[in-house]
Amino acid sequence: MLTLRTINRILKVVKTNQRCEQSFHRWLAPTLRELKRRKDALGPEKPVHRKTYIEWNYDTELYAFSKRLGEEFNNNLLQQALTERSYIVSEEEKQKSVGIDQPLLDLADNSKLVTKGSNFIDDIVNRYLHTVLPRLPEEGIIEIQKYLTSTETLSHISFHIGTSELILCADFPVEKLTLANVLKSITAALVESSGNGRATAFVRDFILTQIADKDLHQFWKPEEPIKLLSDILARDNVQSPEPRLIGCSGKNTLLACFRVGLYTPHNKQMIGLGFGETVDIAHEMAARDGLRQLFGLSDTILLPFNIELENLCASNTKNLSVNEWSQMKLSPQSKHLEFYQTKIISSN
Amino acid sequence: MSELGRVKQWNTFARCWHLFDATWQNPLECAPTIEKYLKGFHKPIYHPFVDCGDHVVVMNSKQIAFPGEEWRRRVYFHHTGYSRGASWTPAWILHDRDPTMIFKKAVYHHMKGNLFRRVVMERLHIFSDSNVPEEIMENITNQIRPLRPRPKPLESYSKKEIEEFPKIIDYPNDYVLSKN
Structure with a gap:
């Protein structure tokens, strides 16, 4: 006499043999592959304007x-x-x-x-x-x-x-x-x-x-900064600055780094600091730094974007050109505005 | 990148050269300090994936000091890879063979073993005495402070200084202080 369990097993085998059921569809992957192939054959889709969609208003x-x-x-x-x-x-x-x-x-x-x-x-x-x-x-x-x-x-x-x-x-x-x-x-x-x-x-x-x-320095790069700086200082009756090597590391290596400072001869003040892979590059960068300090374009400048719009200057205002730039010629108004700027920045 | 940005980066990542005098220093104690400079832990830009370490020049590695019985007890193991190829060398014998080896091994074993370790070790320059080549000396911009004060041996005092040193007792005439 067959037990109940054995009967169940036999029935199960018979059932699976009849229906041949699988856990996945064998047609799915080839179909997708074919669809992909046809899509690729058509080439990339052209961009369509949003107005071609039906709900565009x-x-x-x-x-x-x-x-x-x-x-x-x-x-x-x-x-x-x-x-x-x-x-x-x-x-x-x-x-x-x-x-x-x-x-x-x-x-x-x-x-x-x-x-x-x-x-x-x-x-x-x-x-x-x-x-x-x-x-x-x-x-x-x-x-x-x-x-x-x-x-x-x-x-x-x-x-x-x-x-x-x-x-x-x-x-x-x-x-x-x-x-x-x-x-x-x-x-x-x-x-x-x-x-x-x-x-x-x-x-x-x-x-x-x-x-x-x-x-801001990438927009305008004056040529021959060393000469330009000494010209500008000469207009203010200051002798041309004296470059000094104030630091170097790994002098005999490929990764040598030099720091050059520019000092005014009369009061021994540093007016520019530059660094670079050779002394010449560092000297040039020091001159550029000096120019930046003079032109109020220092590296950490914060432009006051919240400036009140009534305070914008008139349309015909012109700044000094490079060839005539000197500290003495700066208009007092510009100094006033500078003060105004710093006030705005500090109050934020 | 603008010109200023380029030199700024160059300056930030410039490699400094440090000098360390190993006279009377325990190499095992020195290893963490040397590692700090070799890997750039002391820099604000430090990150494990940033190659910002400095060079360290160690001189007088022959003059290192080990505490207690360490010269005799400390043994360096080496295996040639062949059968019966194992060898154990006491520290004092190894130091005799190559006076830079103990310092190098101390730093090497202190660092975590990864692919960067040998690259970092390339920046460590060890010299057994104070004859560092001029070319290397010119690179140096900083000296690492010694971890232990360097004791002054009796020989370095002049005869006058010894005589003038305040005495607590008077030794008897036949008392032998030193052989010299």
Whole structure:
């Protein structure tokens, strides 16, 4: 007589033989592989604009964009600021191809706003730099301004505040020049919608802060710093500084490091400190350091980005040029502003 | 990287050279101090993956001192790898053969065994006497303070100084103080 357990075992074997059940699907991996192969054969996917998606609502996006920036825009102006000439042309062509002879488009392009915004940004950047760096020669100011208003910087800002999908233009992905132009036109639209004050704050918050984490010395490098430093000191009736080797380590090795200090001959004060792999490099770096001290561009400078915007200097202010720079010629106003800066920094 | 950033980094990671006089110093005690400089523990930029150690030049390694019976009792083991290739050498014999070996082994064995150990050891330069090559001496910018005061032997005092030293008792005339 068979026991109950044996019967159960036999039944189990019979069942599995009948159904041939497996724990996985044998068709799955080959199918996925084939799908992947076909996808690869088609090549990489082209980027698609967000507007091709079904739930795209341009008006809502525009509204959300202005709210994200925290600004009050005139809707028509904002729309105009984001419309490129190329978009209007392409839309007209589309209508013509359909058979409409005189296409009607209720759109204005942003070319006027771009010019206006560009001038506005240039002016604010110029005034801000002259206010916070009153001792830096005009050449240095120009270089920093060039960096701040370059297409590269402006397009970077424009992309990261999210204009790239809102811009109406023919090219996609949007070109850098278009992005930069749109940032300029948005600034101009802001000037017209909310006034100069808000627009200045906008430029300060988004554009000027780009130099916050940058090494300011990389923008402008005066040539022959040793000669330049002694020329400048000569204009202040100080003899040319005397270089002294104040430290060196591992002199006979590949990793030798020298430190050179520049001392004024009359009162034995150190005016610059430099280091480098050879004495000549260290000397040159010491001269550069001396120049930095004179121009108020020291390594640990903290630019006052929270400066009150009424205190920006006038547009026609010019700093001294390198060829005529001297301590005595610095205007008393610039010294006053310097004091103002330090007060602001210390109060934070 | 800007020019200033480059030289700043060069200055931060510059390797210093330290001098250590091993006269009358216990090498086992010195090892942690030497290791500190070799690996750069004393620098604020220290990190195990940052190669920021300095060079240490040890001179007069022949003059090291061991406490108590250590010269006789301390035994250095070596195995050639062949059968019956084991050998045990007392410290005093090893020191006779190579006066730099005991100091080197003391520092080497103190450090944790990893792939960096031999690289770090390359920065340790040991000389048995005070004849350090001029080329190396020119690199040196710092001296490591000796851990123990160096005792002044009786021979180094002049005859006048010995005579003038305040006496507590008068020795009898036939009392022999020293053979010299």
